[in-house]
Amino acid sequence: MTLAVFFGCAFIAFGPAFALFVFTIVKDPLRIIILIAGAFFWLLSLLLSSLVWFIAVKASNGAQDPTLHRGLLIFGVFFSVLLQEVFRFAYYRLLRKANEGLAAISDEDGLDISVRQMAYVAGLGFGIMSGAFSMINILSDSLGPGTVGIFGDSQYYFITAALMTLALTLLHTFWGVVFFEGCEKSRWWVIAAVVALHLLVAGLSLLNPLYEGSLPPVYGIMLLMAVWAFFSSGGSLHNLSALCTRKTQPYTRYIMNE
């Protein structure tokens, strides 16, 4: 509970997202708008799912019974995950419509932003907002005085929260890419897989505070999704090798420049 913890956890949780923002989003105003709109859609989904949870809690007469409370919370978690994916799909539809509309109007080749770039930015928007909502209150508490785990809870609360937030932020980004690609190519199994993985990650987080059960698998899933997103957005081993050997070919493609 010191500045060191605050900065450490802040950088762990938000470092990569911030770097992605600074290097890929900041220069292009349209991407900033898509990012913030993505954050807004995630927020809407959270709002609706909190409403449902709140109604459920009130309807079952509150949180007197701890197991009932916990059960309702778990229901809230899964419902929220489903709703987030629904809103991700809704955002996809909105972006497609906007893309078509603007392409139809302007003479030049529409906007110079492709669906894949929008997918990445939308995913990052979801991820940043999700991470911010999970982590900001915890960060602000870590600045103040206190002892972690004084009632017998785990001492590693802050660091695991930060690590989990990081994983989720990146996961949302990868899910965005894969999801939009699945929608574009009408591959519904891809969409189902994304939803299932999101549910799985949320389910794994239910194992907390048994961190061995939640963090390593989540990171494993994240690496898997990273690879999947890379290949689904047009990457290939050829690209990677070209990147590494720095061959100057006209064919060198980078993921962002499609």
Place this chain on the structure above:
Amino acid sequence: MNSSDSEEDSYNERSALVQSESPTTPSYNQDHDMSLPEETDTKRRRPVSSGLDEPVPVVVERERVATPDGEEEELTLKYGAKHVIMLFIPVTLCMVVVVATIKSVSFYTEKSGQRLIYTPFEEDPNSVGQRLLNSFLNMIVMISVIVFMTIILVVLYKYRCYKFIQGWLILSSLMLLFWFSFMYLGEVFKTYNVAMDYPTLVMIIWNFGVVGMICIHWKGPLRLQQAYLIVISALMALIFIKYLPEWSAWVILGAISIYDLIAVLCPKGPLRMLVETAQERNEPIFPALIYSSAMVWMVGMADVSNPDSANERQRGEGGARAQEGVESEDDVVQGGSRRYSAEEDLEEDRGIKLGLGDFIFYSVLVGKAAATGEDWNTTLACFVAILIGLCLTLLLLAIFKKALPALPISITFGLVFYFSTDNLVRPFMDSLAAHQYYI
């Protein structure tokens, strides 16, 4: 309704100094600040009531180049995203300043017994009904003051009392730049326990105030002018956050966005009448109290015949303009055709304008969200909601190409998100965080 957006001074743009038309002090009254023609050097009048000024919620203006029809759409869209970001940044900065101050300097969240004279009814925390009633009464008083001031403004403008208006504006900005910033600095020093002697303080405040007056009312570098406008909006918002009672503040926010909508869009709305009057007289409207995001450079105008040059100048942005709503420039206001010859080296950066009243009310909303409670999620949610509202407003501006109010959509989203995040999302997220479940 098209409002012409012109900066008389815009043809001075070759230098880096941007002349601003009028003092930017927010007048507590609302809505309109009229911009008057430069020749008469009058600026908007700001009703000065007791020194509390509240800039009118403003119109965002967009300038568009006159181009042949087919190109207009494309240019609108091409420049759309950039302009949105040009407004996101100052709005974000203002909100950051307000939230940072609220979270660190406790003065602005302490409720002293004092109230503004515009909210005379005290809120009694014991009785919900009474409290609600009093806050509605406060709201009625405040809105009627605003409407009254606006009508006086329209009347003054109609009868061309430009000097009066200008004097009033100068008085208002004096008060804001010197007194309120002195108070603010004093509170910051108290919070951080910094010892400061009076001579140094006087020098700091004097320099700050004088440079501010010059930048805002006369000429100054664009960035400095923008910075001053952001700072005075933040100061004004902080005053509102401190002195408006809890429930009254929310009710007033809601009411003022409704009023903004009515005043800008209804045919008999004061602001609309103002804009129409200014158009009839072929004068620029509201040069002051508007945050302008860009400068226009007019290089090598081939045809400087009167109507054209007047039109060209109108495209310039000079000072801040306070206006209600969002406005995009109407190129054919004069009816004259604008010659836009390709070989002219006319470099133009079309900017966009947002009134200081909008800045202030956005910051009041976010500041109040930050002031109530330990929860940062609410503040973040309101922030995102306001930005999205602004984005939608600018989108509507691009579609409708006329003056639009900038408050309603953002404030509505902000209010909805504030109340729902505070009451619904907060318990949910707190329970999740307690168990470390992640969604």
